[in-house]
Amino acid sequence: MSPLVVLLCAAGTAFADAAQPWSPTNIFAPASTPARTIFGLSLFVLAVTGAIFLVVFCLLLYSVVKFRKRKNDDGREPPQVYGSNQVELAWTIIPILIVVALFMATARVIALVQRTSPPNNAIAVTVIGHQFWWEYRYPGLGVVTANELHLPVSDAVHPTPTFIQLVSADTDHSFWVPRLGGKTDLIPNHPNTMWIDPQETGVYLGQCAQYCGTQHAKMLLRVYVQTKDEFDRWIEQQRQPAYVNDAVSQGRQIFQTTACINCHTVSGTAANGRFGPDLTHLMSRDTIAAGAAPNTADNLRLWIRNPEVIKPGSLMPAMQLSDDQIDKIVAYLDTLK
Numbered sequence: 001m002s003p004l005v006v007l008l009c010a011a012g013t014a015f016a017d018a019a020q021p022w023s024p025t026n027i028f029a030p031a032s033t034p035a036r037t038i039f040g041l042s043l044f045v046l047a048v049t050g051a052i053f054l055v056v057f058c059l060l061l062y063s064v065v066k067f068r069k070r071k072n073d074d075g076r077e078p079p080q081v082y083g084s085n086q087v088e089l090a091w092t093i094i095p096i097l098i099v100v101a102l103f104m105a106t107a108r109v110i111a112l113v114q115r116t117s118p119p120n121n122a123i124a125v126t127v128i129g130h131q132f133w134w135e136y137r138y139p140g141l142g143v144v145t146a147n148e149l150h151l152p153v154s155d156a157v158h159p160t161p162t163f164i165q166l167v168s169a170d171t172d173h174s175f176w177v178p179r180l181g182g183k184t185d186l187i188p189n190h191p192n193t194m195w196i197d198p199q200e201t202g203v204y205l206g207q208c209a210q211y212c213g214t215q216h217a218k219m220l221l222r223v224y225v226q227t228k229d230e231f232d233r234w235i236e237q238q239r240q241p242a243y244v245n246d247a248v249s250q251g252r253q254i255f256q257t258t259a260c261i262n263c264h265t266v267s268g269t270a271a272n273g274r275f276g277p278d279l280t281h282l283m284s285r286d287t288i289a290a291g292a293a294p295n296t297a298d299n300l301r302l303w304i305r306n307p308e309v310i311k312p313g314s315l316m317p318a319m320q321l322s323d324d325q326i327d328k329i330v331a332y333l334d335t336l337k
Contacts, residue, residue: 024205027178032196034113034181041109118163126165129173129186132215133290143238146277148222152231154197161197177206198225214313220291241268251332283337
């Protein structure tokens with residue numbers, strides 16, 4: 001697809017969506033400073049390449065019309081012209097100038113995004129990529145969660161950027177939320193960093209953008225941007241220990257005496273695993289399996305019985321439990337809010 005067509009499609013998308021909410025993955029609707037700078041660079045590159053396309057297309061069209069075969073054509077080969085210093089200088093210098101301009105514009109954006117220092121009020125988040133889910137740690141706030149990242153809105157009155165450290169627990173991953181920033185890889189033994197400052201509340205969707213195995217396509221991202229008060233309430237809730245309800249003690253007992261505790265953590269219990277998501281506040285999340293399915297009792301039951309149905313190739317094993325045991329575990333998990 002030519003750059004001109006891409007540019008026209010982008011403009012068409014913008015006009016078509018003017019009267020309706022933006023798609024949560026629309027790269028043409030940036031909602032964060034890094035995303036806006038990348039978007040501006042994209043428009044500049046598209047404009048330059050679109051202009052090149054127009055010039056080449058017009059010259060080609062002119063040549064096709066001007067030198068088309070006529071009825072009185074005698075079939076002889078036209079005069080051949082060899083060498084033209086002016087033409088050769090033009091097609092050498094002009095592309096060099098274009099490449100230098102694109103390089104400088106790109107370097108400026110990279111410097112702006114990568115060299116920004118966190119202010120004192122910045123939120124720090126450590127993102128750990130696993131096959132095939134996301135772990136989020138808020139080291140300064142004492143919160144650990146999975147797959148659904150919560151951030152405060154960064155408005156003009158209270159700018160609150162979020163600085164993210166990206167690490168991998170196994171293989172290469174890539175963190176990409178189109179409306180908030182560019183793609184940044186998570187590489188084993190090589191931490192990367194990025195920052196975003198979401199300026200509109202709402203839910204932003206993303207995706208692991210680096211093939212990392214069988215379930216790469218279902219390693220989804222959900223970023224919840226909230227008002228400061230809502231974010232503070234969420235942090236306070238996530239700091240609480242797991243809710244204890246004697247009515248589901250049988251389910252809790254089954255959970256704590258099976259292999260579940262080898263992979264999952266539930267604060268205040270014997271479950272202290274690190275291979276799977278922290279389940280202390282599982283039911284505060286909208287989805288399970290890194291966004292592959294809504295977080296409902298039926299999906300939880302199916303996920304425990306046979307994860308391959310929801311997410312083929314996932315590393316969670318089928319627990320080989322009876323229906324009664326699964327029902328009791330689901331009843332227990334339903335209290336972890």
